[in-house]
Amino acid sequence: MAEGTVAAEELRLLIERIERLEEEKKAIADDVKDVYLEAKSRGYDTKTMRAIIRLRKMEAHARQEADALLETYKAALGIE
Template identity: 50%
Template sequence: MATKLISGNFSADQLNQLVARIERLEEEKKALADDIKEVYAEAKAHGFDVKILRQVIRLRKLDRAELAEQESLLQVYMDALGMQTDAQAAE
């Protein structure tokens, strides 16, 4: 069977291969997402706050400078809104 040219340098065979790879990766991504969901459910079963755990995971992805900047901005915003943490109220 002759390979048809779709446009440019891509053939129908190449397109099919790319689509198949993407579909396979999407399936793997869903499986990983399901695994992560199970780990969060396990953490919840052990009494951990999943919402806070998600925040910790997100923050650990940041480098130290980004984390310090976010913490600083959060404090500025909280101060501007008159929100105090327990540590601030104790001072």
């Protein structure tokens, strides 16, 4: 019985930690949203900012590969 109680207590603590982290994640997401709204109010294009952030997250070689593939597709479709 004691072992089941310990497991239940441990499970409860883990769930509570996850719940706290989810709350923090939501708060951070709200903060990010506020920064985008601020940027938009200052005249920046937030869609482009999001694209830049996505690119900065990529490894250099992955970004170069994606750029090359994009250029290949654009050339195939006659887009320049």
